[in-house]
Amino acid sequence: MTPQEPTATADTRTADTREPVPLMGCPYKRDPYPLYARMREDGPVHRVLFPSGVQAWLVTGYDAAHSALGDDRLGKNHERGNPRWRARASIMPEPQHSQLQVHLLHQDPPQHTRMRRLVTDAFTPRRIERLRPRMQQLADRLVDDLPGNGPADLVAGFAAHFPFQVLAEVIGLPPTQAARFDRDWGKVVQPVGPADPGRPLYEARLHGLQNYIAEVVAHKRAHRDDDLLTGLVAARDRRELSQAELDSMIFQLLVAGQEPVTNQITTALIALLRHPAQLTRLRDDPSLLPRAVEELLRYDSAFELTTWRFFDQDSDLQGTRIPAGDSVIVSLCAANRDPRRFADPDTLDLDRSPNPHLAFGHGIHFCPGAALARAELQIALGTLLSRLPGLRPAVADEEIEWIPAVLARGTNHLPVDYDVRL
Numbered sequence: 001m002t003p004q005e006p007t008a009t010a011d012t013r014t015a016d017t018r019e020p021v022p023l024m025g026c027p028y029k030r031d032p033y034p035l036y037a038r039m040r041e042d043g044p045v046h047r048v049l050f051p052s053g054v055q056a057w058l059v060t061g062y063d064a065a066h067s068a069l070g071d072d073r074l075g076k077n078h079e080r081g082n083p084r085w086r087a088r089a090s091i092m093p094e095p096q097h098s099q100l101q102v103h104l105l106h107q108d109p110p111q112h113t114r115m116r117r118l119v120t121d122a123f124t125p126r127r128i129e130r131l132r133p134r135m136q137q138l139a140d141r142l143v144d145d146l147p148g149n150g151p152a153d154l155v156a157g158f159a160a161h162f163p164f165q166v167l168a169e170v171i172g173l174p175p176t177q178a179a180r181f182d183r184d185w186g187k188v189v190q191p192v193g194p195a196d197p198g199r200p201l202y203e204a205r206l207h208g209l210q211n212y213i214a215e216v217v218a219h220k221r222a223h224r225d226d227d228l229l230t231g232l233v234a235a236r237d238r239r240e241l242s243q244a245e246l247d248s249m250i251f252q253l254l255v256a257g258q259e260p261v262t263n264q265i266t267t268a269l270i271a272l273l274r275h276p277a278q279l280t281r282l283r284d285d286p287s288l289l290p291r292a293v294e295e296l297l298r299y300d301s302a303f304e305l306t307t308w309r310f311f312d313q314d315s316d317l318q319g320t321r322i323p324a325g326d327s328v329i330v331s332l333c334a335a336n337r338d339p340r341r342f343a344d345p346d347t348l349d350l351d352r353s354p355n356p357h358l359a360f361g362h363g364i365h366f367c368p369g370a371a372l373a374r375a376e377l378q379i380a381l382g383t384l385l386s387r388l389p390g391l392r393p394a395v396a397d398e399e400i401e402w403i404p405a406v407l408a409r410g411t412n413h414l415p416v417d418y419d420v421r422l
Contacts, residue, residue, distance in 0.1 A: 020049040029402040036334035045320040054088040056327040064318045065335035069362035075108040080310035082325025096206050099244050103252035105307050118235055122228040125371040138165045139383040150417030151394040163261035172227020185209035186259045190405050213250050261373050263302035263410025265380050271300055273393050275348050283385040289378045292350040298336045298357035299348050305407045306330040332358050390419030
């Protein structure tokens, strides 16, 4: 059912004139949940400020988030953004913005429907289940390369590699090209403004990734196979995709298809390390893994905030008037800790059921790779817990450095100790 615009009432705010809430800084990235709790109590929609200077409207409660994610008045295409948003948020320079940013996350129907249809078959639950033995081989191989006993960094030694190795198999990225992928290219989705000292490195990564995508396309056109990448190149050759759409979809697969899973492995491990009794229970009873993964996704999601959405005209959102072209962001993490939907939401409960979390979104932009991500998380956690007995933190909790990404949660390093590698 399409959400309808509420009838105006006496308490409907015509504008929010309060100072925007800053979403930045190490304390916020380390633990945003106290701030989200205060915001939820104050109302479902808030003006917020991001490090880039962008001001946006943040949706925080579960019901409001669920409604906004399914609201067809809110579009994803960047062309809907107004000049105020564009002046701060168009971080990726031209021509790369036009060539790499027209993927599924930034499209509305009917373009979104046409493009999504080309990728869904590769990520069906049935196909993912058939790939589980191969995923297990990849996970075991990475654990085999860890030190015989701790300490070890589970990002550098496992989480940074496992999701990409799985993704390469799923989409048909040849081993020689997979070996050449630079994980630093994935950082091009982290905002680096034109005046930032890191801008030259950002643009170098952007050019490197764009050249890599061109090589992948040329290789798949010359060496066709029964895989997703070949299918996308063939769709371009049939004129079902533009060149920019093809490059953007490969860009999305390479970046969004692996970095969030890397981050989710780290957030899940940190949650378990902070709750050693739950870790022990999960290690001793692997049958809990499917339900535990759902709870870990709810408890601390790697996709903290959604990407931009826009109204094409001044509109009411949960009683707040939003100007046309202003950006609307949904906090998935805040929605997943809403006590009006989840009992004891700040408690990690591996038996929680039902668990209708929003970690993969909702509506037409629900993550098409959700089944793959679930399988990867189950295999990654099951393998690490069973093969690294005595798994425990190697540093104090406050020494864990959370990535400064605007929309995501995760860590670049996760030092752990363990008794022996089995």
